Amino acid sequence: xGQGTEPRRGQAYDGELGAAVARAQQGDEAAFAVAYRxxxxxxxxxxxxxxxxxxxxxxxxxxxxxxxxLGRFRGDGAGFRGWTATIARHRALDHLRRQRVxxxxxxxxxxxxxxxxxxxxxxQALEALSTxxxxxxxxxxxxxxxxxxxxxxxxxLDGPAAARVLGKRPGAVRTAAHRxxxxxxxxxxxxxxxxDEAPRTLGEST
Amino acid sequence: xxxxxxxxxxxxxxxxxALIDSDVEALIIxxxxxxGVDAEAEQRAVAAFxxxxxxxxxxxxxxxxxxxxxxxxxxxxxxxxxxxSVLLASLTLGGVAVAAIGVAGSSDEGTKDAxxxxxxxxxxxxxxxxxxxxxxxxxxxxAGPSPAHPDxxxxxxxxxxxxxxxxxxxxxxxxxxxxxxxxxxxxxxxxRNVTAYCAERREEPNAGRGGSGNEDxxxxxxxxxxxxxxxxxxxxxxxxxxxxxxxxxxxxxKRSQPDGRPNGRHD
Numbered sequence: 001x002g003q004g005t006e007p008r009r010g011q012a013y014d015g016e017l018g019a020a021v022a023r024a025q026q027g028d029e030a031a032f033a034v035a036y037r038x039x040x041x042x043x044x045x046x047x048x049x050x051x052x053x054x055x056x057x058x059x060x061x062x063x064x065x066x067x068x069x070l071g072r073f074r075g076d077g078a079g080f081r082g083w084t085a086t087i088a089r090h091r092a093l094d095h096l097r098r099q100r101v102x103x104x105x106x107x108x109x110x111x112x113x114x115x116x117x118x119x120x121x122x123x124q125a126l127e128a129l130s131t132x133x134x135x136x137x138x139x140x141x142x143x144x145x146x147x148x149x150x151x152x153x154x155x156x157l158d159g160p161a162a163a164r165v166l167g168k169r170p171g172a173v174r175t176a177a178h179r180x181x182x183x184x185x186x187x188x189x190x191x192x193x194x195x196d197e198a199p200r201t202l203g204e205s206t
Numbered sequence: 207x208x209x210x211x212x213x214x215x216x217x218x219x220x221x222x223x224a225l226i227d228s229d230v231e232a233l234i235i236x237x238x239x240x241x242g243v244d245a246e247a248e249q250r251a252v253a254a255f256x257x258x259x260x261x262x263x264x265x266x267x268x269x270x271x272x273x274x275x276x277x278x279x280x281x282x283x284x285x286x287x288x289x290x291s292v293l294l295a296s297l298t299l300g301g302v303a304v305a306a307i308g309v310a311g312s313s314d315e316g317t318k319d320a321x322x323x324x325x326x327x328x329x330x331x332x333x334x335x336x337x338x339x340x341x342x343x344x345x346x347x348x349a350g351p352s353p354a355h356p357d358x359x360x361x362x363x364x365x366x367x368x369x370x371x372x373x374x375x376x377x378x379x380x381x382x383x384x385x386x387x388x389x390x391x392x393x394x395x396x397x398r399n400v401t402a403y404c405a406e407r408r409e410e411p412n413a414g415r416g417g418s419g420n421e422d423x424x425x426x427x428x429x430x431x432x433x434x435x436x437x438x439x440x441x442x443x444x445x446x447x448x449x450x451x452x453x454x455x456x457x458x459x460k461r462s463q464p465d466g467r468p469n470g471r472h473d
Contacts, residue, residue, distance in 0.1 A: 024255070027259050029252060029255060029256055029259075032251075032252060032255045033248060033251075033252050036243065036248055036251050036252070037243050037248070040243045040247070040248070040251075041239050041240060041241055041242070041243065042239060044239070044240070044243075045235070045238030045239040045240075046238070048238050049238055056244070056247065059247070060247060060250055060251070063247075063250070063251035063254060064250075064251075064254045066251075067251060067252075067254035067255035067257075067258045068254065068258045069266065069272065070255065070258070071258075071266035072266040072267065072268045072269060072272040073268070073272050073274070074268050074272060074273045074274065074275050075273065075274030075275045075276070076274075076275070076276060078274075078276070079274025079275060079276060080274065082274050083271075083272065083274045086271065132237060133237075134230075134233040134234055134236070134237040134238075135234075135237040135238060138234055138237070138238070149234065150234075150238070153231045153234045153235060154234060154235060154238050154239060161274075181227045181230050181231070182227075184230045184233075184234070185226065185227065185229070185230045188229075188230060188233065
């Protein structure tokens with residue numbers, strides 16, 4: 001799965017990403033696709049943490065806006081990840097707002113539980129189970145902690161950028177991320193069984 | 207990190223009660239990030255990009271929220287502002303200094319002007335009655351940036367003191383401080399003449415004072431010494447007249463400078 005080899009997801013590519021974004025802003029379609037491939041996995045991961053299985057739809061909406069407003073963007077690769085995360089977040093919050101108005105069917109919650117594991121060998125099945133658990137735990141964190149952890153770890157933003165996405169002070173976001181990680185560490189270490197816990201999305205907790 | 211995760215990542219190790227942050231981060235990344243992208247979704251995004259590119263000629267304005275340049279936005283503005291302020295401040299201070307020089311230079315018209323120009327009270331104790339200082343060596347330090355030593359004895363006193371020290375030292379010049387010795391030598395006109403020079407001075411001290419080029423015997427009462435100046439005679443170039451006048455003007459300017467500076471602004 002290639003996980004865990006990068007301390008901060010995405011930062012290793014920021015140089016290339018920045019160059020691709022600059023070319024895309026000149027109208028280079030292929031460069032835009034390159035930027036998309038750099039950014040989309042982290043963005044989708046962030047959105048999974050926010051909206052669960054609706055992440056793909058929300059990401060599509062976000063990319064429409066990203067493509068439309070690309071000419072306005074100013075910044076480098078890291079800045080682009082922050083900018084796109086902000087857009088994705090707004091789309092996700094819109095999505096959650098709509099859901100609150102129109103309660104979704106409960107079947108969707110079951111879907112969240114049944115995120116497909118990537119492989120099915122024995123070790124990886126265990127790992128997949130654990131990662132599924134991790135997803136639930138992340139989404140069970142207090143919203144500020146969950147988002148801070150997601151932006152820092154999954155999108156790979158640094159503290160100030162994550163704070164800007166969230167519209168909060170860097171210190172508050174740093175604290176939230178730290179607490180979230182500690183809490184996850186405790187839970188991941190202590191618990192082994194997950195299946196009887198109902199998942200909770202950020203939308204429901206906000 | 208990958209190793210740690212693979213052996214500690216919840217794969218059946220119930221004894222483990224806490225994970226370190228990097229384990230947790232690896233787990234989160236593993237759980238939420240799928241490498242590779244959905245080709246269809248990518249195509250949709252690229253199509254949106256194409257449509258936006260073709261529809262809107264690039265007149266999109268960058269809003270504040272679109273500007274993610276790494277902190278340079280604030281810092282650039284701030285540093286520009288800071289630089290300009292510093293520049294302005296230095297120009298202002300420089301202007302004050304120049305104005306003070308102007309005041310010092312133009313106050314040479316007569317020391318009677320001094321009271322109205324410099325009502326600063328601090329000038330009073332140090333300089334109750336403007337006195338023409340000696341200008342034996344360098345005529346003026348009026349524009350000199352270095353303040354004079356107010357408590358330094360004048361040249362004649364120096365000479366006397368040096369002579370005394372010289373004689374006490376038994377005629378050995380190196381017993382004197384280097385500068386003092388050299389001044390003494392210069393005043394005597396050569397090392398060999400020092401003894402005779404000092405003897406002569408002892409006999410008629412007043413004449414000796416006159417020998418230092420000063421006509422005013424009443425001035426050796428601790429007035430600032432003019433020959434400490436770095437020799438910036440041009441600073442007193444506004445002074446008119448002969449050498450004695452220049453020295454006097456320079457001395458005057460020098461003395462009034464510290465107090466005259468703020469007043470120079472108001473003139």
